Amino acid sequence: MSECMNFTEGEFYQGHFDSRAYVKNFYSCPRGHSDEKDFLTFVLRCLSGVFSKGDHRGQRLIDVGSGPTIHSVISACEHYDEIVLSDFADNNRKEIEKWLNNQEGCLDWKPILQHVCELEGKSLSDLEALLKQRVKKVLKCDVRLENPFYPHTLEPADCIITSLCLEAACKDIQTYRGALHGLTKLLRPGGLLVMVGVLGETFYKVDEQPFSCLRLSQYDIEEALGGLGLSVHEFNILPAKDQNNSVSDFEAVFHLVARKPSD
Numbered sequence: 001m002s003e004c005m006n007f008t009e010g011e012f013y014q015g016h017f018d019s020r021a022y023v024k025n026f027y028s029c030p031r032g033h034s035d036e037k038d039f040l041t042f043v044l045r046c047l048s049g050v051f052s053k054g055d056h057r058g059q060r061l062i063d064v065g066s067g068p069t070i071h072s073v074i075s076a077c078e079h080y081d082e083i084v085l086s087d088f089a090d091n092n093r094k095e096i097e098k099w100l101n102n103q104e105g106c107l108d109w110k111p112i113l114q115h116v117c118e119l120e121g122k123s124l125s126d127l128e129a130l131l132k133q134r135v136k137k138v139l140k141c142d143v144r145l146e147n148p149f150y151p152h153t154l155e156p157a158d159c160i161i162t163s164l165c166l167e168a169a170c171k172d173i174q175t176y177r178g179a180l181h182g183l184t185k186l187l188r189p190g191g192l193l194v195m196v197g198v199l200g201e202t203f204y205k206v207d208e209q210p211f212s213c214l215r216l217s218q219y220d221i222e223e224a225l226g227g228l229g230l231s232v233h234e235f236n237i238l239p240a241k242d243q244n245n246s247v248s249d250f251e252a253v254f255h256l257v258a259r260k261p262s263d
């Protein structure tokens with residue numbers, strides 16, 4: 001059952017989302033939050049599986065709804081020259097900027113970077129430097145808009161990644177479908193969409209603050225993608241391990257890879 005009375009949309013994140021607590025609780029080590037068991041290692045392994053072989057590459061990659069995080073683009077950064085990170089909430093974008101500029105007190109992504117280095121046989125300092133060099137912009141976005149980057153018009157991307165954003169941002173399935181449409185329009189024909197998300201979740205908590213989540217099934221997502229003409233190439237699911245989870249009620253975490261048709 002949902003712990004939130006009203007769906008917590010972007011404006012609520014702007015005022016109530018504690019970026020630093022979020023990263024501390026969910027991303028301070030590769031195992032992620034202890035209540036969520038193998039959630040984060042699964043995500044990092046899937047993203048590494050997609051990108052580390054170097055089969056997918058291009059000029060531009062956009063991560064939509066990055067929050068204060070950078071983990072979703074670590075494995076991809078070697079293969080895309082320009083990476084844009086983005087989020088609705090100012091504080092989240094500020095934390096990323098602080099990290100990019102090595103400012104005092106910035107978030108520490110070394111444990112997560114180190115884990116990806118171990119998966120891919122890379123050096124921590126090289127990978128961290130490359131990632132910081134490849135991230136060119138951190139932009140405001142709103143996935144509820146037809147153009148999520150309005151008033152900016154971005155060049156078509158070769159790849160879009162989005163992790164745990166759409167189900168947090170969209171209060172109903174119509175809004176979710178509209179948001180996916182907006183993301184698809186940012187992709188070049190033949191471009192790649194990589195998504196990480198949760199199935200069956202209605203809320204998650206950052207410290208004691210609950211946030212809503214749109215309860216989705218695999219069918220909902222595949223139907224939405226199919227309706228936009230995208231072909232799904234991979235749909236990986238890790239079911240939640242047990243019921244003793246105080247920070248969220250997800251039934252499974254998923255990772256998918258889809259492609260926009262070529263013109």
Ligand SMILES: C[S@@+](CC[C@H](N)C(=O)[O-])C[C@H]1O[C@@H](n2cnc3c(N)ncnc32)[C@H](O)[C@@H]1O
Pocket residue numbers: 009010011013014017064065066067068069072087088089092141142143144162163164165166168169
């Ligand atoms: C659960 S966090 C996910 C953050 C990160 N991508 C991750 O994988 O951990 C959800 C994010 O969605 C963002 N968000 C909420 N509403 C949004 C909207 N309308 N447009 C863009 N981002 C939004 C929030 O600010 C928050 O950073």
